[in-house]
Amino acid sequence: MASNEEILAGLAEIVNEETGLAPEAVELDKSFTEDLDIDSISMMTIVVNAEEKFGVRIPDEEVKNLKTVGDAVSFIAGAQA
């Protein structure tokens, strides 16, 4: 079980690997599309990498609800519980 801080750090690492964005730019209130300029293909890659890293399943229909980094952290935390 990872804490929210650990999930955020792990997610930031995945985003950095995929897009080159600095990990510290990946903050809870940031929107994936508006603020971080992540397109749908990158988003799917990030989702699949997050599933593997955190041992959770993020259904395709759920991905569109993950608008901000915080949404993703909450979802992963909930899925791990």
Next chain:
Amino acid sequence: MTRKVVITGLGATTPIGGDVPTMWSNALKGVSGARTLEDDWVAKYELPVHFAARCSTPALDVLSRVEAKRMDPSTQFGVIAAREAWADSGITEFDKDRLAVAFATGIGGVWTLLDAWDTLKEKGPRRVLPMTVPMLMPNGVAAAVSLDLGARAGAHTPVSACASGTEAMHLGLELIRSGKADVVMCGGAEAAIHPMPLAAFASMQALSRRNDDPQGASRPYDTGRDGFVMGEGAGALVLEAEEHALARGARIYGELAGTSVTADAYHITAPDPEGLGATRALKAAMFDGRIQAEDVVHVNAHATSTPVGDKPEYTALRAALGNHVDNVAVSATKSQMGHLLGASGAVEAVLTVLAVYDRKAPVTINLENQDPEIPLDVVTSARDLPAGNIVALSNSFGFGGHNAVVAVRSV
């Protein structure tokens, strides 16, 4: 009045140099880019061939990690070469709607395709990357180059096996002559040093098995030749309507005077032993460029170093050039860098343009006992080409019976 087309930018990444100046300097010296493969898959799959000619500069030394992640290795090489050619052309202001791309590949995204297949089998469909399709598609390299430059007058991908790169030049010339574009980024890219293509080419007896001497393995015209050496990389050339180049005061390397494409319709892989399709291609390119046999001083031959391939090209050269072929300096540069498949025509076009511009013919290495049935004047140490108006030809032939020729004239 046909529009005249000139070459104003060159780029390459190859087994004998990661950029044009390095490649050209090595091509005039005569070096081999072939090496024993250190990959564990050589032993794992018991490949009969243990060597190849990898690019001397890895793509990741040039591209950023994030950039490279979204490109198949073949596209990585293509983008590297295209960027060099574009910078070399000095074009800064241009109409994006008048810039086209004609960037070829022979095989395309084979690494991406087979990696994705492995992932599917080992980890399931969820782990197959969403970028898989755009990375494996053969037009991936033309699309990436178009995106990179903002080229909007069409992005084309001629595919004709090992004639692809030369066919891209043919298409580029037509695009400018017909008025569809003023500038075309032409080229070819390939990255197929993967165990499956190596096994497949070996299976058809196309590859040299000289495992104990990789650097001596590619030996066009030599009696000891036993197949080609797999290479990889990309070449790129900026073609430009002459009036467009003159208007911006560009440095002009030479004129792309004529091109041609023919098909043997003889056999799916074997060359026509009489070289008839190749002869027609040579004659058509010369006719297209209003070139007399006596104008031709240099040929960059296809010459892959296979036992059956090298001779029909000689037959075709003699048929097209007559006895003047005895006065022509012939270079078989695959002796140095191996066979870059769909990129070979583009890289060899770069070498041919430089030969005309610098008036020097590059070196053919490993020619120890010239096949008496191929009495060409083969350049074995760098040789000066004459002053005055000169023409050089570059030939490419591909499985499927494809023949393509480009003719470059000095300016």
